[in-house]
Amino acid sequence: MKKIILSAAVVILAVACNNNSQIGTTVATTSSEAGFKTAYIDTEKLMKEYKESADFEAKYEAMSKKMQEELERDMKKFQNDVMDLQKNAQSKGMEWAVARQKELEKRERTLAEKQQNYMKKFQEEGSVERDSMVSRMKDFIKEYGKEKGYDYIYGTGDAVTVLYAKEQYNITDEIVKLLNEKYEKGSTKTEEKKEESTEIKVEETKK
Template structure:
C-alpha cells in the first residue's frame, strides 16, 4: 500500500513538474521605424506634397524678397539725390516692409509645419493601428519599435519584420489609392453624363 501511494505521489509530482516546465514561447519582433518612414510610400508622398507646397509658396515669397532687395538697392542710389527727409521716410517704409516679409516667412513656415504635422500624426496613428492588427494576425505577443526614438538597444536581425510591414503597408496604401482614383473617375463620369443631359 505504501508503495502504491509512493508511486502515485511520484507520478503527481512528475506531472506537476512537467506542467510548470511547459513554457509557452512568446513570439516577438521589431520594426525599425526610421526605415519604415523612409520606405513607406504614403510617408514619401506626404513628404513630397509638403516639399512641393513649400517650394511653390517659397517662390512667391522669394519674388517679394527679391523686389524688396531691388527697392533697397535703388533706395541707396536715390537717397543722395532726393534728400534726407525723403531718405528717412522711404527708409522707414523699407524697414516696415522688411519686417512684414520676415513675419510672412515665419507664418508660412508655421503653417506648413502645422499642416504637415497634423497629417503626419494621422499617418503615424494609422501605422500603429496597422502594426497592432498585423501583430494579432501573425500571432506576435510583442512588436517593438527601433529607430530614432528607440527603446530597444539590441535585437537579433531575425526578429526584424520592418520589410514585411513596409510591404504590407505599401500594398494597402496602393489599393486604397486605386480605389479612390476609381471612385473619383466614376464621380467625374457621372457628373459629365448628368451635365450632357
C-alpha cells in the same frame, strides 16, 4: 537689413526624426520571459520604405520649395527698391526719400510676418498629417500583431529597444509590404472617386 530665409529643410528633418521616434517608442516593449511569440520591426527602415511616408516628405519638400521661392522673389524686389531709394534719394528730394523709406520699412515688417505665417502653417499642417500617418501605422501594427498571434512586437531605430534579435524575428519587410499595399489600394480608390466625380460633372454639363 534682415535676411529672410525659410528654414523648411530643418523642419522636414525634424518631422522625419519625430516619425522614427514615435513609431519606435510606441511599438517597443520588453520581456525576458520564455514562451512568448515575438517579432521586431526596424522602424528606421519602415519609415524609409513606406510609400506614404515618402509621399509625405516629397509633399512638404515641394511645399517648402514653393514657399522659399515666393519669399525670395519678394525679398529680391524689396532689395531692388531699397537700392532705388539709395540711388534716387538725393535727386528726388528729402520728402520723397522719407515717404519711400517708411513704405519700405512697412514692407520689411510684412515680409517678416509672411515668413512667420508660412512657417507656422508648414509646421502645423505637417504635424497634423504626420501624427495621423503615425496613428494609422500604429493601428495597423496592433491589428497585425493580434491577427498573427504575437505577444510582443518590438521596435528598433532611433529609440533603441532591442539590442539583439535573430533575423528570423524581423518582420519589417512584411509590414512594409502590407502597409504599401494598403496605401496604394487606398490611393487607387481615391483616384477612381475623383475620376467618377469628374465624369458626373461632365455629364451634367452636357445636359
